[in-house]
Amino acid sequence: MKNTPVRQTLVSAVHQYKEDMYRLAFSYVKNQADALDVVQSSIEKALKSVQRLQQIEAMKSWLLTIVVRTSLDILRKQTKVTVLEEEAFTSYGREDRYPDLDLIEAIDALPIKYRSIIILRFFEDFKIHEIAHMLEENENTVKSRLYKALKLLRVSLSEEDIGQ
Amino acid sequence: MTDPFRKARNTYKNTPIPKELDRLVDQALQTSPRKRRWPQRSLVGIAAAAAIFAGTVNMSPTVAEAMAKWPVIGDVVKTITFAEVEMEEKKASFQATSPDIQGGDSALAAQLNEQYIEENKQLYNEFMSELDTLEKNETAHLAVDSGYNIVTDTPQILSIHRYVVEMRGSSAQTNQYDTIDKENEMLITLPSLFTDHSYIEAISESIKQQMKAQMAADENKTYWLEDDDMTEPFQQIDDDHTFYITESHQLVIVFDDYEVAPGYMGSVEFTIPTEAIDHLLVSNAYIR
Numbered sequence: 001m002k003n004t005p006v007r008q009t010l011v012s013a014v015h016q017y018k019e020d021m022y023r024l025a026f027s028y029v030k031n032q033a034d035a036l037d038v039v040q041s042s043i044e045k046a047l048k049s050v051q052r053l054q055q056i057e058a059m060k061s062w063l064l065t066i067v068v069r070t071s072l073d074i075l076r077k078q079t080k081v082t083v084l085e086e087e088a089f090t091s092y093g094r095e096d097r098y099p100d101l102d103l104i105e106a107i108d109a110l111p112i113k114y115r116s117i118i119i120l121r122f123f124e125d126f127k128i129h130e131i132a133h134m135l136e137e138n139e140n141t142v143k144s145r146l147y148k149a150l151k152l153l154r155v156s157l158s159e160e161d162i163g164q
Numbered sequence: 165m166t167d168p169f170r171k172a173r174n175t176y177k178n179t180p181i182p183k184e185l186d187r188l189v190d191q192a193l194q195t196s197p198r199k200r201r202w203p204q205r206s207l208v209g210i211a212a213a214a215a216i217f218a219g220t221v222n223m224s225p226t227v228a229e230a231m232a233k234w235p236v237i238g239d240v241v242k243t244i245t246f247a248e249v250e251m252e253e254k255k256a257s258f259q260a261t262s263p264d265i266q267g268g269d270s271a272l273a274a275q276l277n278e279q280y281i282e283e284n285k286q287l288y289n290e291f292m293s294e295l296d297t298l299e300k301n302e303t304a305h306l307a308v309d310s311g312y313n314i315v316t317d318t319p320q321i322l323s324i325h326r327y328v329v330e331m332r333g334s335s336a337q338t339n340q341y342d343t344i345d346k347e348n349e350m351l352i353t354l355p356s357l358f359t360d361h362s363y364i365e366a367i368s369e370s371i372k373q374q375m376k377a378q379m380a381a382d383e384n385k386t387y388w389l390e391d392d393d394m395t396e397p398f399q400q401i402d403d404d405h406t407f408y409i410t411e412s413h414q415l416v417i418v419f420d421d422y423e424v425a426p427g428y429m430g431s432v433e434f435t436i437p438t439e440a441i442d443h444l445l446v447s448n449a450y451i452r
Binding site: 011014015018019022023026027032036039040041043044045047048049052053058065066069072073076103104107118119122123133136155 | 168169171172173175176177179181182184185186188189191192193305331332335384386390422426427428430
């Protein structure tokens with residue numbers, strides 16, 4: 001069990017993607033201590049269930065999926081999480097054009113279910129169907145949340161850029 | 165068109181990485197994996213081994229005739245390999261085996277066997293039509309594995325577990341169980357065990373208690389019990405929820421991956437203590 005080939009592949013994948021894992025965790029939990037916790041328990045979970053993983057090519061998306069789910073679990077346990085209500089958010093000036101820095105803040109202020117999708121789609125470059133799988137939602141839900149998120153951010157993109 | 169997310173993405177990619185990360189990762193990787201809670205992949209090996217002689221069962225009239233003389237339904241279950249497809253260049257594979265319950269001329273056995281084959285056929289068609297949508301050089305990264313496992317086999321009861329594992333990056337497993345009363349040639353359903361519908365609440369309550377207890381005892385366990393904006397909490401089981409009966413006459417309720425817990429928890433099972441449902445049972449014939 002200890003040194004099966006799949007386990008070795010996991011070990012090297014973790015080394016390769018540890019920074020991606022940390023960044024993604026940080027984008028959810030927003031502080032270093034919790035993000036490190038997420039990375040640590042994600043690795044433990046990955047070690048536990050790696051034998052079930054069949055396609056080692058997809059190791060990155062699998063690892064990041066575990067990070068997403070672990071982050072969500074941590075957020076769920078912390079009831080202190082403050083989610084900006086959509087109402088409050090849309091009361092920003094209607095016609096304003098946001099410079100880039102504001103876009104970053106605006107992404108941060110999005111409710112988690114929208115923020116997740118923006119990060120996974122545009123920062124981590126996953127496809128819609130991959131995101132759907134990672135977040136355990138169906139593709140249409142992910143798509144409509146993505147449109148909603150873009151609308152909240154007042155970003156317009158072509159269909160092509162929104163991607164599959 | 166300019167990418168509106170370019171700068172935001174750069175900021176994201178430049179999230180400072182704490183220097184503790186390396187050490188923490190090394191430490192986490194050194195912990196040895198815990199024993200898995202249920203055997204899973206091993207089933208495939210058994211099914212594959214059994215498949216070798218299943219072919220002969222299908223073809224030989226002598227064997228088929230001998231089968232007809234089996235006294236009761238379900239004394240033997242044979243494996244039928246439905247299909248094995250391996251497409252290296254598409255990174256896709258399909259493997260399906262069905263149980264074939266030997267029941268002489270039992271209508272129930274025939275009906276179930278037909279259903280098992282039919283479901284695998286459908287799975288295969290879905291698999292092939294998904295591959296058809298791929299472009300020439302596109303890969304599917306898809307593996308479908310369908311098989312079965314005999315959970316309980318006593319003179320009275322046969323419980324068959326059938327599973328479908330779909331792997332696309334990570335894996336998702338769905339489970340089906342059939343429990344048969346061999347003596348009376350009857351398929352046992354969940355509602356048929358109970359006098360009225362109050363079992364739904366009694367079983368659901370028992371499961372919620374077990375979820376809470378397990379989460380309190382082990383922080384690595386998570387079940388969706390509380391309401392939040394991300395997941396639906398577990399409320400109650402369906403009236404015909406997936407179940408099986410163990411050799412020691414206990415009722416076990418099964419949930420698929422993602423149904424009541426995050427994906428890393430896999431498929432989860434709860435054994436319902438008989439005292440929680442005893443007063444609701446029609447009889448103690450199966451559960452006691």
